[in-house]
Amino acid sequence: MKPDFQYPLPESEKSFRVFYKTQDKQNAPLHYHPDYEMNFVIKGNGRRFVGSTIENFEAGDLIMLAPNIPHRWNNTSNSHHSYSSLVIQWKEDFLGKAWQSTPEFRPIRRLFDLSNKGIKFDHNVANEIKRSQTDLLKLPPFQKLLLFLQLLDDMAKTTEFRILSEDQFPFKDDLPNSRMNKILQFIKENYAEKITLSKMASLVNMGEGAFSRFFSQAMGKPFFSFLNEYRIKMACKMLRETDSQAGEIGFACGYECLQFFYRQFARYVHCSPGDYRRKLS
Structure with missing residues (x-):
């Protein structure tokens, strides 16, 4: 089954978006898109597909994915709207073209590189997202951006995570002839x-x-x-x-x-x- 392509965020959108996603008991399509994604499961359970990895998911799971990784969450709960998650999507240049070379953002840059394999964070890290979900949805744009950057910085510094899929090569440096x-x-x-x-x-x-x-x-x-x-x-x-x-x-x-x-x-x-x-x- 070839994954479906989902179009990127429209140019008119803000640099990132936050929304709730709900799902009944049905198979979501395997898909990919050119944006980064963070998915925090609020309720529900089932099977998660990330790259070549298939495993169970449950409420409290927090996943971060780089662009173009095939993925889907298949809800297996029986009740109506039995699955919901908080989803954050953003473009790689959401802070402009030069931010990646700024020293203060190096830990976040490394986090983004690691997300090429898919990252599952431990539940105590995920709880930070849970506590911040209302603010991520309701704060004014600038305060929302500051909160998002703080969450990314916290996630970049933690060691409480594991890799989901090794589909991408772990290149060790940026020298093409190394x-x-x-x-x-x-x-x-x-x-x-x-x-x-x-x-x-x-x-x-x-x-x-x-x-x-x-x-x-x-x-x-x-x-x-x-x-x-x-x-x-x-x-x-x-x-x-x-x-x-x-x-x-x-x-x-x-x-x-x-x-x-x-x-x-x-x-x-x-x-x-x-x-x-x-x-x-």
């Missing part, structure tokens, strides 16, 4: 092909042992664990967006042995490719 970015770019462009340790080591002029140590230290996991995880994320994307059979997708993601593909899929997604696709329907 060693790690060269490795990641090669994986992104060649994951469907056979990739060996010797090939990767020679790519960055290192021995195999030195390369393995360098990659594990930089990324926090062995190279082939990272490669398999990325291939499975791409398989999830193909399952969402194409009608190709699971076996065809396995081969297209660089797996020469389908049994190994199915084992790796179950390891990272905790279900079979067929079950994953059925959950999306």
Whole structure:
């Protein structure tokens, strides 16, 4: 199921918007849009889809998403208007073009970068949003903006969160020719092909042992664990967006042995490719 595109905030809108969203027991469409989004669940429970990750949600959950991440919240409660959430959406340049280079905003810039993977904050962090929801809706525009910036700053400084989806590469710096970015770019462009340790080591002029140590230290996991995880994320994307059979997708993601593909899929997604696709329907 290919996600629907939702159009960006109109130019006539303010730099960000805050609104309540309600939903009966029905499947919301899988969608994406070019704006950042924060979603705080006020009531309801069900299944949340973010990138390739599918998990349960409940009241009190606070999620932050970068632009263009496919997502949806499927409410499974039975009563009328049994799901509601507070939603905040904003453009990347909501403070103008130069704010990202301002030192005072660096923590928020890092928060935005991290949201490329989807962030779920702990409930005690979410409670700040809960306490501020009325002010976010009712304050005059300037005071509302100041409150929003304060909430972003608080969220940028907390360590009480977890990543939802690893679909995006975690680039470590902004240098296009850096060693790690060269490795990641090669994986992104060649994951469907056979990739060996010797090939990767020679790519960055290192021995195999030195390369393995360098990659594990930089990324926090062995190279082939990272490669398999990325291939499975791409398989999830193909399952969402194409009608190709699971076996065809396995081969297209660089797996020469389908049994190994199915084992790796179950390891990272905790279900079979067929079950994953059925959950999306």
